[in-house]
Amino acid sequence: MDSITKIKTENLELFYGEVQALKNINLDIKEKEVTALIGPSGCGKSTFLKTINRMNDLIVGCKINGKVIFDDIDIYGQDIDIITLRKKIGMVFQKPNPFKMSIYDNIAYGPRIHGVKKKSSLDEIVEKSLRKAFIWDEVKDRLKTNALSLSGGQQQRLCIARALAVDPEVVLMDEPTSALDPISTLKIEDLISELKKNYTIIIVTHNMQQGARISDRTAFFLSGEVIEYDLTDTIFTNPKNPKTEEYITGRFG
Amino acid sequence: MKKKFSAICILISVSLLLVGCGSANTSDKTVSVVGSSSVAPLAEYESENFLRVDKAIEVDVQSVGSSSGIKAAIDGTANIGMSSRNLSEEEAKELKEVVIALDGIAVVVNPNNKVKNLTKDELLAIYQGKIRNWKDVGGDDAPIVVISREEGSGTRGAFEEITGLEIEKNDKKYTTVFSRAIITDGNGSVKQNIALKKNGIGYISVGSVDDSVKSVAVDGVLPTEETIKAGEYLISRPFLLLTKGDPTPEAQAFIDFILSDEGQKLVKEHNYITVN
C-alpha cells in the first residue's frame, strides 16, 4: 500500500438545492490504479465522479463543501483554472458521444482547442491516441469518415481516444460499457487494464463482475456515503461491513 | 387520377360559363359607351350607379382609347364615344360633345421646398433625368428625388401624355421618364413619400392635394379648380362624351345622370373636378 495518492477528498459534501447527494466523503485515490465506484442507482457514485473534474458546475443550484485535492491542490480553491483541470482529468461518458465530425477531427478537437495547430503534430497525436485506444487498425483507412458511422463499441473506444488526445493524467469513466454488447465490453475492459500503466482511472460501474475484473480498489457507495473502500480483492472476498456484503452477494441493489 | 383531373377541368369551365352568362343579361335597351381608358373607369362607375336609377337601360362600357372612341362615335358603331383629349377641328364638326369632368394633375413638392414655379420644359427635363439638382430650377443645392406612378396608372398616363413624356415610335408608345425614378402605387403613397423627403417631386390628382405637400405652378399657373375650368392650367384635360347628332333617349338619360348632382358626386369621389 505504498502507491502515491493522486486524488484525495476531505469531508466532501454536495447539495442539489436542499437535497444532500454526497455525505462526508474521504477517499484516497492512488496513482496508476483502477478505482471502481460501485453501488445501487442513486447512491451518489456518478455525482462523486463529476465532482472530480467539476462537471457539476454546470448544474444550477449545486453546492459543494469540503475539499478535492488533486496533486496537492484543492480544485475547489480559488485561482483554479477549470480548463487546465479538465485537460488533466479526462472523462468518458455512459453513452458513446463522438461529435458529428470525422474520426480525425474528433480526436484532433481537444488538441486544437488547446492550441495545437501544426498538421504533423496533430497527425501524430491522432495516431498515438487511436493506437492507445486499440482502434487504430480499424479506422486508419477512413479517418475522414464521419465518426457516427462507427459501431457503438468503436464509438466508445474513439471517445476514450479523444479523451487521451489531450494527454490527461486521470481518466474518469461513467459506466462506459453500459450501452455496449458483451464483446465490445470485453474490448473496453482490456483497454482499461492496459491504460492503467500510464493513467489513473476511476470508473463507475453497475456491473460488479466488471468491477472485480478490472479494478485495483473499490469504493462501495450507499445513499451518498462511502460505506467501504478497500482493495478490490478484500471488498469482494472479505468485506468488513455487512451492507457491503449484502450488496456484493446480490441481496439488494 | 386522370379522370378526376378532367372532371375538375370541366367543373371549372362550367362555372366560368355560368359567370359569363350572368353578365350577358338580355336587355332591349343598351347604350354602348366606347373610348378613352381614362374615362372608362369613371363611366363604368357611373353606369353601376345608373343601374339603380333605371334598371331597364343597360350601359356597356368598353375601354379602347380616345381615338378609337372618337372614331366609333363618328362611325355610329357606339352610342357614345369617350375622349380624354380635346377634339380636332374636323372631329368637332362631326360630333356633339359634353364635358362630364375635368382631370387636373398637380405637380407637388415638399412644403419646405423653395421652388414655386416650374416651366413645362423644366418639368420634362426633371422627369427625364436631365435636371438632377434643385439649384438648376431656382431651389437649394440638393438632389431632385423624382417620384412617379406605376405603369398602367391613369394619372401617370395622363401626366405623360399631356407633358409629352410619352413619345410614339413605330406606332408604339414609350415613356421617357428616366428609369431611376422612384415608383409608388397610389396618390396617397406619392404624398407620403413627398412629405417625408425634402427633395421629392411627384404628381397627384388635384382632388387629392392637401397640406402635407405643396403644389407647384406650371408655366406660372397654379392648379386650382378655377384655372383648370378656365383651361389655363397645363396639366389638365377634359373628359368628353361624344355623340353623332342627338343622342338616343337612353344615351341621353345616362348623360343626364352623369351631369346630375348624384353623378357629379361620383366624379368627385374619383378625385376629378366637377363641371357644374
Next chain:
Amino acid sequence: MKKKLDKLAELLFITSAIICVLALLLIMIFIFYKGAPSILETGVFKFLFGVEWQPRAEVFGILPMITASVLVTIGAILIGAPVGVLTATFIVYLAPKRIGNILKTATDVLASIPSVIYGFFGLMIIIPFIDRFLAGGAGGNSILAAIIILSIMILPTVISISESSMREVDISYRDASLALGATKISTIFKVMIPSAFSGIMAAVILGVGRALGEAMAVILVSGNAPFMPDSILAPVRTMSANIALEMGYASGAHQEALFGTGVVLFVFIFIINFIFYIVKHKGGVKN
C-alpha cells in the same frame, strides 16, 4: 359503426392531401400557361437579360428585377442569417430560461406582424434615416432599405428553425467538449452549431425563400425603379414587387409579361426548395 367512421376519416385525409397537391399543380400549370408564352414571344434571352421595361411599347426585359431580387435577398441573408443564428444560440445555450422565453415570445410576435406593417415602418423610419444620413437627400428608397426590412422579416424563420435544430443536438456533446477543457463559447461554436448545421442551413434557405417572395413590404421601401442598380442606395424593383405593383392595371401583353416574371420567380423558388430538400436529407451524416 366504428369501422365506418375510420373509413370516413381516412377518406377525409386523402381528400385533404389531394386538394393540397392539386392546388400546387393548378397554380404551377396556371402560372406557366399564362406566363410562358410571353417569355417565348419576347425570346427567353431577351426576357431574362433585357434591361428595358417599357410595358406600353411591349418591351419586356427583367434583368433589373432579377438583379434586384438576388441582391436584396443576398443582403438580407448576410444580415439576417448571422443575427438569427446567434439569437437562436443565445436562446438555446446562454440565456437564463426566463430571458430565453421572453426572446422566443418576441420572435413569435415578430413572425405574426403583417408585412405591410414592416413596409410602413421602413417607409416612415428607415427611409428618412437613409435619406438624411447616407443618401444625402437623394431619396432613401433603396436596396439598403429593402435589405434592412427583409433581414428583420426573415429573423423569425431563421431563429425558430435553427433553435429547434440546435435543441435536437445531443446535450452530451456539450459535456464531452467541456470535459476536454473547452470553454463554453468554443463548445458552442465548434461542436454544437456544427452539429446543428443542416438544420441551420435549412433555416437560412427558408429565409431566402421568404425574402425572395416578399412583395408588400418591399414595394413600400425599395423605390421600384426598373433600373439596373449602380449602388446600394439605388432604388430597385424586385420580381415580386414588379408583379404586385403592376398587376392591378395590366392587361394583354403587359399582363402576360407579369406572369412571365412570375414564372421566373417560380423557378427561383423551386430551385431554393430543391436545395432545401437536398440539405435536409443529406443532413444526417456530414462528409
